[in-house]
Amino acid sequence: MKYISTRGKSEEVSSAQAIKNGLCPDGGLYVPESIPTLSEKELKRLSKLDYAGRAAKIISMFLTDYPKDELEALCRRAYSPERFGEHPAPVKKAGDLNVLELWHGPTCAFKDMALQLTPLLLSAALRLTGEKRTANILVATSGDTGKAALEGFCDVEQTKIAVFYPANGVSALQKLQMTTQEGKNVCVTGIDGNFDDAQTAVKTIFSDREFAESISDRSFFSSANSINWGRLVPQVVYYVSAYLDMASSGTIAFGDSIDVCVPTGNFGDILAGYIAKKMGVKISKLICASNSNRVLTDFFDTGLYDRRREFFTTVSPSMDILISSNLERMLYFVCGAEKTAGYMKDLSEKGSYHITPDELEKMREDYEGLCCDEQNTLKTVKEFWEKEKYLCDPHTAVALNCAKRYAADHSNPILVLSTASPYKFTPSVCKALGLGEAPDAFAAADILFAATGAPIPAGIEKVRKKPVRFPGCIAKDKIKDAVKEFLG
Numbered sequence: 001m002k003y004i005s006t007r008g009k010s011e012e013v014s015s016a017q018a019i020k021n022g023l024c025p026d027g028g029l030y031v032p033e034s035i036p037t038l039s040e041k042e043l044k045r046l047s048k049l050d051y052a053g054r055a056a057k058i059i060s061m062f063l064t065d066y067p068k069d070e071l072e073a074l075c076r077r078a079y080s081p082e083r084f085g086e087h088p089a090p091v092k093k094a095g096d097l098n099v100l101e102l103w104h105g106p107t108c109a110f111k112d113m114a115l116q117l118t119p120l121l122l123s124a125a126l127r128l129t130g131e132k133r134t135a136n137i138l139v140a141t142s143g144d145t146g147k148a149a150l151e152g153f154c155d156v157e158q159t160k161i162a163v164f165y166p167a168n169g170v171s172a173l174q175k176l177q178m179t180t181q182e183g184k185n186v187c188v189t190g191i192d193g194n195f196d197d198a199q200t201a202v203k204t205i206f207s208d209r210e211f212a213e214s215i216s217d218r219s220f221f222s223s224a225n226s227i228n229w230g231r232l233v234p235q236v237v238y239y240v241s242a243y244l245d246m247a248s249s250g251t252i253a254f255g256d257s258i259d260v261c262v263p264t265g266n267f268g269d270i271l272a273g274y275i276a277k278k279m280g281v282k283i284s285k286l287i288c289a290s291n292s293n294r295v296l297t298d299f300f301d302t303g304l305y306d307r308r309r310e311f312f313t314t315v316s317p318s319m320d321i322l323i324s325s326n327l328e329r330m331l332y333f334v335c336g337a338e339k340t341a342g343y344m345k346d347l348s349e350k351g352s353y354h355i356t357p358d359e360l361e362k363m364r365e366d367y368e369g370l371c372c373d374e375q376n377t378l379k380t381v382k383e384f385w386e387k388e389k390y391l392c393d394p395h396t397a398v399a400l401n402c403a404k405r406y407a408a409d410h411s412n413p414i415l416v417l418s419t420a421s422p423y424k425f426t427p428s429v430c431k432a433l434g435l436g437e438a439p440d441a442f443a444a445a446d447i448l449f450a451a452t453g454a455p456i457p458a459g460i461e462k463v464r465k466k467p468v469r470f471p472g473c474i475a476k477d478k479i480k481d482a483v484k485e486f487l488g
């Protein structure tokens with residue numbers, strides 16, 4: 001399987017090379033030249049395997065230059081019970097909705113589902129491509145990717161990782177999880193800007209030829225954001241796996257269609273759902289759930305993507321994004337490389353682009369965009385706890401709210417993706433449940449535990465006692481200097 005650029009101006013490469021590069025030289029994102037499919041028979045065979053076994057089979061269809069045995073071993077390591085407990089991605093019930101919980105990994109957010117594996121895939125890619133230099137991983141994070149990437153790359157040989165997060169745009173616990181990170185090859189820095197500022201600065205460094213040249217004798221840049229294919233492909237697995245689990249448990253009959261509702265920011269998670277659909281999983285609609293930053297909702301309504309709008313800091317900060325990078329891959333699938341390159345140029349030069357009515361109609365065959373404001377997000381946390389005894393975090397609440405409204409006039413069973421443990425966002429969850437304000441994130445966790453009995457995850461308890469190693473915060477135009485300093 002070869003990988004090509006969404007903007008059509010880069011050479012095709014192997015999957016190992018695509019993972020090593022992160023971003024294409026022409027600024028585009030790598031996509032497989034075709035999407036492999038799973039027959040009904042193959043799906044039924046996958047159904048008999050555990051999560052790691054399913055992951056190895058599905059990922060090997062995309063990463064064809066990786067030895068199959070090695071992929072199996074890497075998946076076993078990444079999705080081990082020590083890292084994820086008994087089932088990495090269980091499907092639970094919350095009233096009429098089915099909830100796919102993706103936060104049982106070490107950092108308590110769905111980013112672990114990919115980032116426990118991505119560093120192993122990158123290490124293997126270095127070997128497969130004969131690369132002897134160090135991979136410098138630059139990460140822009142809206143909160144959860146940073147910690148998950150730090151945990152995944154911590155002390156991985158031949159790699160260094162620098163994380164940039166919006167200093168005032170993450171939860172207190174997310175910040176502590178990152179600033180207390182251990183490891184010799186890590187660096188964490190706050191910036192006085194939002195996620196889009198961090199992401200744009202990092203992408204600019206990736207395409208800075210001069211900078212790359214100046215370090216090229218000993219190292220090179222790569223990415224752990226969902227712009228990297230090695231981050232995206234592990235996410236396809238849980239859509240397939242959840243469908244198979246729903247069929248095995250009798251929630252649906254094998255072959256029934258389901259709709260899937262995904263709390264969305266950078267469009268990586270939901271794009272993995274689209275790929276699962278194209279592989280043959282019976283997903284009818286992908287419901288793209290946004291918070292008050294409803295740029296995607298407006299896009300799916302009108303075909304106009306316009307980032308020139310007010311940016312809101314919300315109770316679901318990991319979705320506070322106005323430039324959803326992975327939408328570029330979707331544009332490529334619908335419009336092809338030439339038009340995608342044009343739209344991306346419009347986005348960076350004018351701040352907006354407008355797809356044609358035909359293109360919009362094609363997108364809407366697969367997607368529906370809905371959004372949920374702050375008040376309704378908190379109300380949903382409370383309602384699901386009181387009515388269904390299901391405790392959720394605010395990101396999941398955005399999706400539960402959208403899914404409930406969608407279900408009112410549609411009949412397919414709905415699978416809602418739950419992307420974070422409620423304990424990652426305890427102050428907001430406590431507020432939603434009327435438990436008052438706590439002085440800090442850990443006091444809030446104790447209050448939430450006392451009120452609900454939901455166990456506090458080990459990954460969160462661990463942070464409680466750790467000293468802060470990275471208190472720094474810099475201006476957003478100083479990111480390049482910080483990277484230079486980190487590389488020495």
Ligand SMILES: *Cc1c(COP(=O)(O)O)cnc(C)c1O
Nearest residue numbers: 144265266267268269318419420
């Ligand atoms: C990252 C994240 C999202 C958004 O996922 P995308 O792939 O960026 O669309 C939603 N919820 C949580 C908790 C996250 O960490």
